[in-house]
Amino acid sequence: MRLRQAIVAALQDEMRSDPSVMIMGEDVAVAGGPFKTSEGLLEEFGPNRVRDTPISEMAFTGAGVGAAIAGLKPVVEIMFMEFLGVALDQLVTGAAKMRYLSKGQVSVPLVVRASVGSGSGFGSQHSQTLENWVTSTPGLTVATVSTPQTAYGIMRAAVRDPGPTIVLEPRALYAVRGPVERGESGILRLGKALIARPGSALTIVAMGQTVTTSLAAVEQSGIDAEVIDLLTLAPWDRETVLESVARTGRLVVVEEAPESGGWGSEIVAAVTRELFSSLAAAPFRITAPNAPVPYNRELEARFLPQPSEIARQLTSYLATDSVPAPWWVAEGIHHD
Amino acid sequence: MTEATLATSASSVERRADLRAGAVQRFERIVEIRGFEERLNVLFASGAIHGTTHLALGQEALAVGLATELEPTDLVTGTYRGHALALALGMSPRAVLSEIMGKAEAPTGGLGGSMHLCDMAIGLLPTFAIVGAGLPVSVGAGLAFQYRQERHVSVALFGDGSTNIGAFHESMNLAAIWKLPVVFVCDNNVYGEYSRINLTTPIEDLHLRAASYAMPSAVVDGMDVPAVRTAVAEAVERARSGGGPTFIEAKTYRFAGHSRADTAPYRPAGELEHWQQRDPVLLARRALEAEGILDAAAIADLESRVGAALDETIETVRELPEPALATMFDNIWTPGEGAAR
Numbered sequence: 001m002r003l004r005q006a007i008v009a010a011l012q013d014e015m016r017s018d019p020s021v022m023i024m025g026e027d028v029a030v031a032g033g034p035f036k037t038s039e040g041l042l043e044e045f046g047p048n049r050v051r052d053t054p055i056s057e058m059a060f061t062g063a064g065v066g067a068a069i070a071g072l073k074p075v076v077e078i079m080f081m082e083f084l085g086v087a088l089d090q091l092v093t094g095a096a097k098m099r100y101l102s103k104g105q106v107s108v109p110l111v112v113r114a115s116v117g118s119g120s121g122f123g124s125q126h127s128q129t130l131e132n133w134v135t136s137t138p139g140l141t142v143a144t145v146s147t148p149q150t151a152y153g154i155m156r157a158a159v160r161d162p163g164p165t166i167v168l169e170p171r172a173l174y175a176v177r178g179p180v181e182r183g184e185s186g187i188l189r190l191g192k193a194l195i196a197r198p199g200s201a202l203t204i205v206a207m208g209q210t211v212t213t214s215l216a217a218v219e220q221s222g223i224d225a226e227v228i229d230l231l232t233l234a235p236w237d238r239e240t241v242l243e244s245v246a247r248t249g250r251l252v253v254v255e256e257a258p259e260s261g262g263w264g265s266e267i268v269a270a271v272t273r274e275l276f277s278s279l280a281a282a283p284f285r286i287t288a289p290n291a292p293v294p295y296n297r298e299l300e301a302r303f304l305p306q307p308s309e310i311a312r313q314l315t316s317y318l319a320t321d322s323v324p325a326p327w328w329v330a331e332g333i334h335h336d
Numbered sequence: 337m338t339e340a341t342l343a344t345s346a347s348s349v350e351r352r353a354d355l356r357a358g359a360v361q362r363f364e365r366i367v368e369i370r371g372f373e374e375r376l377n378v379l380f381a382s383g384a385i386h387g388t389t390h391l392a393l394g395q396e397a398l399a400v401g402l403a404t405e406l407e408p409t410d411l412v413t414g415t416y417r418g419h420a421l422a423l424a425l426g427m428s429p430r431a432v433l434s435e436i437m438g439k440a441e442a443p444t445g446g447l448g449g450s451m452h453l454c455d456m457a458i459g460l461l462p463t464f465a466i467v468g469a470g471l472p473v474s475v476g477a478g479l480a481f482q483y484r485q486e487r488h489v490s491v492a493l494f495g496d497g498s499t500n501i502g503a504f505h506e507s508m509n510l511a512a513i514w515k516l517p518v519v520f521v522c523d524n525n526v527y528g529e530y531s532r533i534n535l536t537t538p539i540e541d542l543h544l545r546a547a548s549y550a551m552p553s554a555v556v557d558g559m560d561v562p563a564v565r566t567a568v569a570e571a572v573e574r575a576r577s578g579g580g581p582t583f584i585e586a587k588t589y590r591f592a593g594h595s596r597a598d599t600a601p602y603r604p605a606g607e608l609e610h611w612q613q614r615d616p617v618l619l620a621r622r623a624l625e626a627e628g629i630l631d632a633a634a635i636a637d638l639e640s641r642v643g644a645a646l647d648e649t650i651e652t653v654r655e656l657p658e659p660a661l662a663t664m665f666d667n668i669w670t671p672g673e674g675a676a677r
Contacts, residue, residue, distance in 0.1 A: 022483065048483060054513065059506030062472020063479055066490070069461065070411060070480030086502070093466055094473065099667045101462035102454040103444045107670045139668045162670040190674030232674075 004174040006148035007037045007113075009182055010155035011075060015045050018073060021159055024051040024060055025077030025113075034079050035115060035174050061087035061112060065095045065164075068110040073159060078114035080122075081130045081168065088133060095164040096139035110164045113155075116144075117209055117256055118304050119172035124292035127300075129208070129257045134166050135234040135266075141165040141190055142234040146211040148178040153188030154231060161190055168233075170209040193237035195244070199226035201318060202250035205241055205267055207233060210254040210305065217310035223318060225252075233263050238270060245271050249280035252314065256304055259287040259326075259336070281321040286313055289328050290336060302327070348408075348426035348458045355404040355424070359629055360638070362400050362561055363620045367642045369396040369420045370617050372429050373592075375646055376419070376436065380596050384654070385437055389450045392420035394559075394591035397616035398523055399424035401564025402493065405572055410489045411459045411477040413470030416451035417523075418463035421493055426458040429646055433653045440659040447664065467528075468503035470494060471520070475507045478516035478581070489575045493521045497528025499542050508583065512549040515580035519571040520546075522583065523558065525590035530602060546583035558586030559614045562623075589614075 001009065015021045022045075023038060029052040032039035042050040053060040057078060064076040078084045084091070095108045118127040135142050141163060145151040151169070158165040180186065188194075196211055201224040206214040211229045218225045226244050230236055245251045251271050253264030264285040271283050286305045294300050302309075309327050316324040328334040346354070354361050373391045380389050392399070395417070403424035406412065414421040422432050431443055435453055438446035443454050444462070451465040461477075464470040474492035481488045498504050499522060511518045522542050526533050533540050546553035552574065556567040564586060571582035589611035593600040600608075612618075624630040630638070 051514075054506075054509060056506035056510060058503050059472045059475060059510040062469070062503065062507070063476035063510060066411075066413075066473035066476020066478075067480040067483070068476070069473070070477040070490075072480045072483060074476070089466055089469055089503075090472055094464070094469055098462055099670055101444055101448050101452045102456065102667075103447070104667045105443075105454060105456040106461065109670075141673065157674055161672075161674050163673040192674075 001148055001177065001180050002174065003145070003148045003151045003176045003178070004035055004037050006152040006180045007155055007169065008039055008041065009180065010152045010159070011038065011041060012044065013182060014156055014159040015041065015049065020071060021073045021075065022049040022051070023075040023077065024053050024064070026053055026055055026079050028052060028077050033077065035171065037169070037174070038077070057083050057087035058090060062090040062094065064110045064112065065090055065098070065108055068108045069098060069106050073109045075111040075113060075159060078112060080126045081114040081116045082125055082128060084112070084114055084133070091134065091140060091164065091166070092137045096137045099163070100139065107162050108164045109162050111158045112164070112166045114166065114168055115171040116168045117170040117172055118293045118300055119209065121295065121297065121300065123295045127293035129168065131168055131233055131263055132257065132261050135263055139163065140234065141232065142168070143190055143232045144168040144208045145170070146173065146208055146229050146231070148176065148180045149186065150188060150194070150229065150231060152180050152182065152186050154190070156187045157190045165190065168208060172209055173212070188231065191232045191235055191237060193231055193240040194229045195226060195240070196229040197225070197227040199224040200248060201225055202252060202314065203228060203241070203244040203248045204252050204254060205230055205264070206254045207231065208256060210256050213305060213307050214254050214310055216307035217314060220307055221311035221315050223314050225314065236267070241267060242271065242274055245275055246278060249278060250317070251283035252317065253285045254305055254310060255285060255287040257288060258290045259285070260290050262287055281317065282323050284317070284323040286310055286326070289326065289334065346428070348428065348431070348455050351428065352403060352408055352426035352458050355400065359624060362404060363624055364638060364642060365400050365424060366396045366561070366617055366620050367639050368429065368646065369399065369423050371643050371646045372423060372432070373419060375650060377592070379650070387449055388596045389436065390417040390595050391592040392417050394589045394611065394616065395420050395523055395525060397561045397620065398558040398564055398586045398588055401561040402491070402521060402568050405565055405568040406459070406489065406491060408458045410491060411461060411474070412491045412493065413461050413474045414463040414493045415467070415470065415495060416463060416465040417495065418451065418453050422453040422455070422460060422463070425455070425460050427453065427455050427460070429649045430653060431455070433649060434656055437653055438658070439653060439656040441656055445663050445666065446659040468494065468498040468501035471498065471503050471507035474518055475511050475516060478511060478518040479514065481517050482514070487576045489517050489519060489572050491519045491521060493523060495528065496522060496524040496526065496533055496537070496542055498522070499545055500528070500537060508546070508549045508551060511581040512551050515578070517575035518581040519568065519575055520581060520583045521568070522585045523588055524585050525588045527590050527594065529594045530598060532602065541585070543583060543585035551581055551583050553583040553585065555585045555587065558588035559616045560619055
């Protein structure tokens with residue numbers, strides 16, 4: 001099934017098993033979701049459990065917080081991650097603090113789903129990933145998906161999670177097809193990374209659509225890289241990453257977001273601290289440039305690290321044991 | 337059990353129920369809140385407490401009238417100016433003061449402070465320190481009640497300043513279209529932080545804003561407990577019977593500055609004195625005397641008894657232990673959370 005259908009399946013299975021699960025967001029009910037990620041749910045579960053909202057992210061995200069406190073398990077859809085900007089207070093300052101500020105009297109079993117990322121020609125205000133808006137807040141779990149199976153498994157885990165969880169869904173992957181194992185055995189564990197491809201030459205840590213591009217780069221370059229699909233960004237799976245890098249001695253983090261303030265810095269810092277003496281070369285990050293996502297098809301295609309760019313940097317890294325320059329520097333186009 | 341012992345040792349649920357016992361009990365709570373806030377001001381000024389505080393002097397009657405009409409199973413969101421609401425809903429002066437003094441036995445274990453008071457036994461969610469932030473959460477609680485077809489009511493208490501933030505308008509709109517059991521209570525105390533309402537808002541009669549959402553509204557003298565009770569009772573009944581949300585504007589006045597550092601030099605001359613004629617303590621006292629429930633001597637006795645209990649509470653709380661360092665890591669994640677370690 002397609003990734004978007006795996007999301008529908010996950011929501012459907014959770015709603016069938018738990019009557020307190022409900023979904024709300026813009027056009028999620030009658031239209032089945034702008035990206036068809038709730039298709040058929042209104043018909044099966046009715047208007048009390050599947051609700052279209054006004055274009056009021058602050059109100060319906062906050063309503064998700066309040067409903068969760070009062071015993072529901074709301075799944076709130078944010079059509080584009082950018083729209084969460086007007087509702088961030090409700091998550092960062094609200095949901096993430098409710099348990100802390102009540103000494104455990106209150107918990108917030110809320111899921112916020114948001115579509116993210118470039119590659120669809122939506123321009124600079126509808127193409128960002130923006131995970132760094134939420135990964136630095138203790139109390140918020142931030143996860144992402146990369147395949148139909150991880151979409152199904154992470155979504156169900158998020159709904160079952162007793163705390164507030166944000167799930168980032170790469171829009172460019174909604175139509176991707178893959179096998180999905182439904183039911184309990186298909187559910188993943190939040191906070192646990194997956195090894196998407198085992199290898200020994202170096203460790204790649206990726207998430208969302210950079211998992212796909214990294215796997216393609218490995219294929220192109222013929223390098224025996226281990227590719228870790230991080231899945232949960234906060235808190236991230238140190239154990240799996242450190243274990244892998246301890247074996248390979250080399251780390252490359254592939255991110256879709258602009259270089260500044262990216263989640264990969266966190267990984268590189270932790271690996272450097274824990275494994276400095278056993279590293280064969282400096283860990284580094286392959287990222288997008290420090291620029292908004294451009295609209296033009298060719299420019300947008302270069303923005304997201306492409307398999308060929310990743311392959312070029314990996315090859316250079318292994319050959320020289322030094323950190324390669326990103327394409328915009330290597331090609332003399334722009335210097336940070 | 338005498339009233340004085342009730343004030344120091346009763347559970348928050350019992351203290352809530354006490355408000356329905358009679359006008360004397362409600363007067364006593366008003367006196368308690370006033371005495372609490374006045375003493376707090378002194379404690380802050382003397383450096384006995386760190387951080388900041390937002391006093392609710394002048395807003396006691398609204399809190400008490402509102403609390404009287406709610407059940408402990410109703411859910412309430414409040415603001416950083418929350419001491420009066422918390423005490424009225426049933427938290428004890430000891431619980432509120434220990435929170436403000438950051439003590440280990442406080443409801444949040446000393447991690448919250450003056451702006452974050454919580455007691456779920458009486459339906460008080462952690463009070464919100466962001467203007468307007470509680471309103472969407474109240475809408476959500478109302479959604480849960482409607483979803484499960486329960487007769488509980490969700491209440492948001494907020495200031496006049498909140499009616500200029502998006503959260504207010506979005507929440508009013510969402511509650512209205514879904515006909516949620518929410519009561520929006522606007523404490524119009526004339527000032528939003530350091531600015532008088534006329535400088536920030538094109539109208540001073542904020543109940544007019546409800547019309548934009550086709551929402552029933554009421555405007556009430558927030559200094560008068562019976563007036564507040566009548567308006568709240570009507571709104572609560574509407575909510576419980578499926579009639580949807582109501583907006584109540586309570587006209588009050590903030591006798592103190594915005595926060596600890598503010599002496600409110602910006603008030604127009606005579607405004608404070610004008611409102612002091614309608615001081616909630618004064619009005620409640622007069623009503624008891626006029627109705628022959630308590631005479632002046634009995635009132636003076638009650639006031640001194642409540643004051644003495646508060647003084648004793650302050651001395652007790654000062655000596656309470658501080659929280660252990662390790663508690664700063666408590667309750668960030670929910671047990672069972674997959675990502676928590």
